[in-house]
Amino acid sequence: MDLDFSPEEHAFRRDVRAFIDAHLPAETRAKVMGDRPLDKADIVGWQRILNTRSWATPSWPKEYGGPGWDAVRRYIFLDELHQGGAPEPISFNVAMLGPVIIAFGTDEQKQRLLPRLANLDDWWCQGFSEPGAGSDLANISTTARREGDHYIVxxxxxxxxxxxxADWGFFLVRTDPSAPKKQAGITFLLIDMKSPGVSLSPIITLDGRHEVNSVFLDDVRVPIENRVGEENQGWTVAKYLLSNERTNIARVGVTKRILAKTRRAAEANGLIASPSFRAKLSRVEIGLQAVETLQMRLLAALAKDNRADPRSSVLKLKSVEVRQAASELLMEANGALGISFVAFEQGQTPPFDEADEGWSASAVCFNLRGASIYGGASEVQRNIVADTLLGLTRG
Known part of the structure; x- marks a missing residue:
């Protein structure tokens, strides 16, 4: 693969960078660069700014409201967002559900949902994992039985x-408990989060943030027209969605931003002179180059045949490992400040001067522990690689 960008691609990068510089609100950029939590209004406002140029949906074809970019331009766009301190478009809307609606949705669903997904008129969330079915996603026990024109979930x-x-969520539910294989009998449903019977319980993570929840569904009525794809064929839809999620999860630009902070801190306190630290930093940088190359290859393959690629499991595994290693180096480079735990909620001001970037190192590192689980646990990804890429048979 030729990794040199063409003059047109360099020009595109300059265009994206200029747009970010001109239109990204300064407060939003400061929060992202300082690893502070964003408010919902920050994210919605920026996505709608991007949508004025059809940039909120970088992977969508033009006929569905996207820019019609090739894989290289999509990569450049996300790289500039991540390094420039701009939030990326909400993945639930534009990288997960949007491609699913394009591939499996009815004409009515495409017409009704795609514009609202792009403009973040509705915030979507994902309802896949369960207390007894996270890594083993096919083992879900949430049920949906037919009752007239509705499913009861x-x-x-x-x-x-x-x-x-979230306003809405996309859920995997079991519609045929007697199916011969656990991957069969699963259906993909769209559920209004304001429906009677839907309730949430917050889960506060180690860094003190409220990002995730436990969701309870008690006799929730879901219209039949909110099904995506055929009944009992939701596993096919889910595999397609997860392939897109794992490709998007690499976030090479985020790791670059973490490493840039690490270098600045190490140079400021003299740690960069340590051969041991330089060796660790070099290993992470080399790993990031390998992840970046694999991401570009996967995006090119996805654009070519639009099918799930098992190599996305390799990308998910290695990109998370590299980003976690970068966050650990960030803590080390900031010394005592880097290991000072600082927990804060959305809207709260960090207790350190924002000019001192080290205050958030521990929060970044703690938050990234979960990356080994979301989007598919590392153990599961290794099994996928063994089965589908290496041809190994588990005993």
């Missing part, structure tokens, strides 16, 4: 990211 979902901000 009962069960519990865990780790629902930003569900407390």
């Amino acid at each position: 009962n069960g519990q979902k865990m780790w629902q990211g930003m569900g407390h901000w």
Whole structure:
């Protein structure tokens, strides 16, 4: 693969960077660069700014409201967002559900949902994992039984990211408990989070933030027209969605931003002179280059045949490992300040001077522990790699 960008691609990067510089609110940029939590209004406002140029949906084709970019331009766009301190478009809307609606939705669903997904008129969340089915996603026990023109849904979902901000959610439910294989009998439903019977319980993570929730579904009535794809064929839809999620989860630009902070801190306190520290930093930087190359290859393959690629499991595994290693180096580079735990909620001001970047190192590192689980646990990804790429048979 030729990794050199063309003159047109360099020009595109300059265009994206200029747009971010001109239109990204200064307060939003300061929060992202300082690793402070964003408010819902920050995210919605920026996505709608991007949507004025059809940039809120970087992977969507033009006929569905996207920019129609190729894989390289999508990569450049996200890289500039991450390094420039701009929030990326909400993945639940535009990187997960949007492509699913394009691939499996009815014409009515495409017409009704896609514009609202792009403009963040509705905030969506994901209802896949359960207390007894996270890593083993096919083992879900949330049920949906047909009753006239509705499904009646009962069960519990865990780790629902930003569900407390969501208007709607996309859920996996079991519609055929007697199916011969657990992957069969699963259906993909869209559920209004304001429906009677939907309730949320917050889960506060180690860094003190409220990002995830436990969601309870008690006799929730869901219209049949809110099903995506055929009944009992939700596993096919879920695999397609997860492939897109794992490709998007690499966030190379975020790791670059963490490493840039690490270098600044190490240079400021003299740690960069340590051969041991430089060796660790070099290993992470080399790992990031490998992840970046794999991400570009996967995006190019996805654009070519639009099918799930098992190599996305390799990307998910390695990108998380590299980003976690970068966050650990960030803590080390900031010394005592880097290991000072600072927990704060949305809207609160950090207790350190924002000019001192080290205050948030521990929060970044703690938050990234969960990256080994969300989007598919590392153990599961290794099994997928063994089965589908290496041809190994588990005994």
